[in-house]
Amino acid sequence: MDKRKRLDLLVLLLISVFVVAASASVYNYMYIQASPIGVQSPYIRFVSGNDTTSTLGSNATYAKITSMAGWPNATRVYEDALRIQNTDTNPHDVELMFDSWSGQTSSILYIYVKIFDSVGGAQQGSTLSVIAQNSTGTVTIPGSTTYYVQWEIRWNGGALSSYSVTVTLRLKVP
Amino acid sequence: MPNLATELLPEFFLFLGIDFFIALALLTCVMDYFRRTVSYLYEAAAVFGYINMLMSREFIANFGEYMRFSYCFLYLTLALANVIGINVYLMVSKKSWGTAKAFASCITFPTILISAFFFSLYGKEVSHILTAALISSTMALGIGITFLVVPEKVKEWMGRR
Numbered sequence: 001m002d003k004r005k006r007l008d009l010l011v012l013l014l015i016s017v018f019v020v021a022a023s024a025s026v027y028n029y030m031y032i033q034a035s036p037i038g039v040q041s042p043y044i045r046f047v048s049g050n051d052t053t054s055t056l057g058s059n060a061t062y063a064k065i066t067s068m069a070g071w072p073n074a075t076r077v078y079e080d081a082l083r084i085q086n087t088d089t090n091p092h093d094v095e096l097m098f099d100s101w102s103g104q105t106s107s108i109l110y111i112y113v114k115i116f117d118s119v120g121g122a123q124q125g126s127t128l129s130v131i132a133q134n135s136t137g138t139v140t141i142p143g144s145t146t147y148y149v150q151w152e153i154r155w156n157g158g159a160l161s162s163y164s165v166t167v168t169l170r171l172k173v174p
Numbered sequence: 175m176p177n178l179a180t181e182l183l184p185e186f187f188l189f190l191g192i193d194f195f196i197a198l199a200l201l202t203c204v205m206d207y208f209r210r211t212v213s214y215l216y217e218a219a220a221v222f223g224y225i226n227m228l229m230s231r232e233f234i235a236n237f238g239e240y241m242r243f244s245y246c247f248l249y250l251t252l253a254l255a256n257v258i259g260i261n262v263y264l265m266v267s268k269k270s271w272g273t274a275k276a277f278a279s280c281i282t283f284p285t286i287l288i289s290a291f292f293f294s295l296y297g298k299e300v301s302h303i304l305t306a307a308l309i310s311s312t313m314a315l316g317i318g319i320t321f322l323v324v325p326e327k328v329k330e331w332m333g334r335r
Contacts, residue, residue, distance in 0.1 A: 005203065005204075009204065012199050012203055015220075016217070016220070019192060019220050019224050023188075023189050023192050023223070023224050023227055024189070027186065027227065030183055030227075030230070030231050031183060
């Protein structure tokens, strides 16, 4: 190989390295850019239940139950505290999870949250215990179906009427 | 089979085309059958591919996937056509049968197979045979480039053995 050819090869190699590296970098950038985060109308929404008063946020993706109270040393059950509705025609998985709680938490004997397919029907998933801070596990809501969230509250015998707790749960929708 | 397939962007074909043009530029530079300008023309084609990719990035929101796929695939087809063209040139014009055969089996066939593999990956229809063929053809490509680029060194090495 003569000197001129070697020089050509060197120049071509240098340009090649630049072009390949730059192209790979652009492709990598595009790979990240090609995932736009759009807005989708939610297919899972909350619906107020008959047993409580609740406020729903915009798009019904947030719900605040304001009228629940438990009894000392006796279980109070709200069978239709809130509803979770799947507005889509396809089934979707949801999971109700503990997030946080505050107030006179030490005076609570238990707060159980359960999901039912109808009022007094079959329980879906497992029981969420606020004290254990667990979740209901994955519950599949069939298309165009509403499930019912039941709350069971029991205060300790010594709980005063001035006591209260605030519980925040999260609904995970994959 | 493990989930190898990631979603390929249409620009991957552009990237593949750039690589093929660069390989052609380097091969035509080291082979004695071509004029000096040919290598630089292929290098310019690779640079054009890079500019194309930059434009694709800038207008990603405006261009639909079908359009992006169309021009990227066209570019890859051009690169493949040039690989085949070089092969035909060696065979017909230069009447260098040995080199043409070596080029066909070590460069042309693997590049076509690699392109077919990624095309099937893009279409989400990956076959095991194609994957095995890809691995073997990549090996052939590596060996082939070595033979074509430094034949004297290879001969020397083989002679020593």
